[in-house]
Amino acid sequence: MMELYLDLHSPPCRSVFLFAKAVGIPFEFKLVELATGQQYSEEFGKVSLMRKVPVMKDGSFILTESVAILKYLVQKHSSSVADHWYPADLQQRARVNEYLSWQHMNLRTHGSKVFLLRALFPVIMGSEVPKEKMDAAVEDLNQSLKMLEDYFLQNKPFIIGDKISLADLVAVVEIMQPVATGLDVFEGHPKLISWRERVKKAFGEKLFDESHEVIMKVSSLPHKMQNNSELEMLKPKFQKIFS
């Protein structure tokens, strides 16, 4: 059976998890606990040199990068996966690819930064986040959300039009990251709220909430990390992001 190495604290892991579950692709969930530095273990190193999640292992074929994994799953299960997830139509597919490409250094980067600053800065750096830094990160996130609304969604129900695709999936899991820290990023964006509800409905609320269960409990994360011997090893990596 296909193995998915995941930690649902990670947005790219959630997109792969949600997709596989939604379209009924069976897999074995292999937990890689990021808070305790499991991605740096010798065992995980044998799976992936990249030391990141998600990772897919399909027989002897190992694949990293959630976007690549999602496209692999669509292609492999093309007979059972509905076309709208990654349309065969040239222009619609291009719209999905455009979003999947843009999001890496925009919504993903800025959503993650806000999350890390709010959830982990104090425990890593031993002090509160400087206001300037926090404001700048939130401003960047807002710019990305504006682009999502004004350019990618416009007046359509979903990014490609009438139906959900990989683009909406990848977008929503990234937005949920800062939301999990108690920051209501949807406030003031009624269009995004309606879109989010449509995406939730497309997956089924139960599945959507299930995949977001651990991240919504993020307030317990600093405590977990504090008590963990790997914290000293993880600190420099975070400090770089925070500088």
Added chain:
Amino acid sequence: MALELYLDLFSQPCRSVYIFAKKNNIPFEFKTVSLMNGDQCGCEFQKINLIKKVPALRDGDFRLAESIAILLYLADKFKTPDFWYPADLQQRARVNEYLSWQHSAMRLHGCRIFWLRVLIPKGLGMEVPQDKLDAALEDLNNSLKLIEEKFIEDRPFIAGDNISLADLVAIVEIMQPVGAGLDVFDGRPKLSAWRDRVRAAIGTELFDEVHQNVLGAKDNVKLMDATTMAIFKPKIKLFM
């Protein structure tokens, strides 16, 4: 109306799109967007691309941004040879894996080096702290190490025996730090051999023609005028 490609060959993603279109004899109109002149901020260009970035494509009424999306669109529309984006499940996955990873790795670190070594000191006339330069170089070296050890490994090209979009996107990004005066191939025989194969597969004339501008950057980038500075200055925070 012919397909239009809005490009500035100083930009790595523009180079990959240009090389791909030329190599595959895809007919297009080259629409120059001069980044140093701030063309990307102009009203005219915004009608083409709200994201205000190059490359951008216009095909009749259809507009598209993001080089990866453009490359995949061109490959599909013009039915380019299979090796560029193999139909084979696993080979295609290898290409997609690289194309995804590179955004926040090779591309980011290559860009940063170019900004820190050329655009900020020479274009903006600002000093760059040594510790920032050192950190950027370390990140770049880590990316190059992963390219050699994981993406190329022991294969001629990233996806196997033939060049693909992965190698094309990789090489144009690797050439950016070279344009900043950093010989990233020195001491990396595996990477050098791969580069030679990629350059030969693309065609040495096309490869060299496309990289002319950026290879002269170190010597040719001059202090920007006030208008251009105003466009570039806000971006410094991305890199410093």
